[in-house]
Amino acid sequence: MVQTPGHALDLAGANRDGHQLFFANMSFHRRGAPPLSPEQRAPWKLQHQPTVTDPRPADFGEQMTLFDLAPDPQVIAERVRREDNDLTRYCAALVREHAARAGWSKRQRNDVTRSLRILQGLRPTPTAKVRATDVLQLRQYSGNVISTIDVLAAAGLLIEDRPTRVERYFAAKTSALPPGMKDQLEVWLEVLTNGSRQTPRQVPRDPKTVLAHILGIEPIIHAWAAAGFQSFAEVTRADITSALDETATARRHIAGNGLKSLFRTLKARRLIFANPTRGMKASPKSTNMPLALDPAVVRSELNSPNPVVALAVALIAFHALTGQQVRELQLTDVRDGHLIVGDRSIPLAGPVRVRLAAWLDHRNRTWPDTANPHLIINRRSAPRLLPVSSQFPWVGKTLRPRVLREDRILHEIHATGGDIRRVCDLFGLSVEGATRYLDTLEHTDLTLKGQRVPRT
Incomplete structure (x- = not known):
């Protein structure tokens, strides 16, 4: 890339300050990227529109990080002291709009602007979108998290990667299970939360329903794991009947519904040989007085x-x-x-x-x-x-x-x-x-x- 036309390749000179590694078949262009338009070079100069586009060029892929290193607080503090940067200029109109609509105080508006300056220093590249999990790091720098996320989402610069309540609850309840059972449960959770377009089709379930299913089956699957089960393919109808009989009456209904949903999904994805809950009658609902x-x-x-x-x-x-x-x-x-x-x-x-x-x-x-x-x-x-x-x-x-x-x-x-x-x-x-x-x-x-x- 640094070879001068008509001269031999100087490998020592090219590697004097380090060598950038690339993975094969990624978004790297040997001949160089097409020139940027004026709007892409200086998006902050444009008049703010209701729908803000991503200032990153569409032809460029995301640069993957090879090592995760904690940012240097001194470097971040030095960058924050700068009067402005690309991100704050691009989001300035949105910050003013949110401040006027939501009734922000001057202090809160300044906190959001300062948080955007911090994020500019935390981003891996100057034009990369911002992950919501990276915004959560603002707490250690006394930054504003919630309002900053709102501004970035309105600007189209936010990658929402925060785990949902269902995902956090599922991870906490399945972390100690065998790998085979955990992988099968993840397939089941994916179908419940996002639905399925393949036969049998299924619409996404309400998050409260998903939480109820996990709550119902959690003690049962842990008992099976403690008994030596490594996969749900080993579970028989007798195991399910025995587990439901030992379940408290108040939880038997939701446990039965959760097990039926689990084994029906695993059978449809051909992860088990047969559905042991097929034909089982639902447990009656338990109501208190x-x-x-x-x-x-x-x-x-x-x-x-x-x-x-x-x-x-x-x-x-x-x-x-x-x-x-x-x-x-x-x-x-x-x-x-x-x-x-x-x-x-x-x-x-x-x-x-x-x-x-x-x-x-x-x-x-x-x-x-x-x-x-x-x-x-x-x-x-x-x-x-x-x-x-x-x-x-x-x-x-x-x-x-x-x-x-x-x-x-x-x-x-x-x-x-x-x-x-x-x-x-x-x-x-x-x-x-x-x-x-x-x-x-x-x-x-x-x-x-x-x-x-x-x-x-």
Whole structure:
């Protein structure tokens, strides 16, 4: 490559400063790459458009790293002190747009710009896209992770390679299994999460369903591995029947469904000789009997000094919303003294209005410039447009949304004398789901001398 035309090849001179190794049949062009267009040479000079293209030339492949070396903190700090670089100039318009739309403070906007400068130094090549796992390294440099990922995704410069919740859970539950069983389980997980176009075809399953399957079969497959099984091809129908008999009644249904899904997929991929679960009847669902909560506990959380806790508890205690419905409520869903949930218009109870007003005052004082449309926000979601996590604001609290909602439905079924149609219409339950609460009316353990136990 450095040979001068008309002169002999100087190998010693070419290798004086080191030798770059390449793998065969990669994206290396001996004659050189085509010249770059002005847009590719200087993308930051272009006026920002809603859809931003990758500044890296499309003809170039990604340069694979031969060694993974930890970056030198001093070198990174020196690069950050530079006023600007290609990445920050390219994303400058997007940073301003996100800051204006989400109500970022000046400090947060500067943190994102500083994080982009750090990423420019961490990238293997100046024009490579940024992996989301590399953005997570910003925490050790006091960088902003979440907002930086949003900006890079909007710019089309992000490679999303973070493991999902299902993948993390699967890896934690299968790390100690034999290699043969683990490989077969990975094939099963791939089909569940991404679906299959080959016979038998299958649509991707909901992540909650996948988690339930893994939760159900996890103790069974570990018991088989401890017994010496190296592959699921060794499992017989008798092994499955014995394992289900030893499984607790509450988990037997999901364990049976998980095993059926696993062996059906492995048989379709010809990883086992026969499906031992074929023709097996599904285990009956196990349901528990809903019980009333202690009113003192509910009253204590209703009067919590934290306004968001008091509002969340009030919305479920008085109107039996689910935890997901509470998280997804938006400011526009509260109007004219009514709460709009889907196609339902719910008149707000008096105690709920009081707690709603207290929370809105706290919300406006704490985040006056936020553009998040959701009713309930926190420190992490205020500068974004996403709802809060499922754990907020229930972390460290005695009550849980599901149990509190069950208590509300149970109270209604007793107050109406078992009017199942009214309960179904009021809470959006199916007849089967409402029957679970109806069975408590005449339950032997919930009656005293033939009389129904009164609720306080």
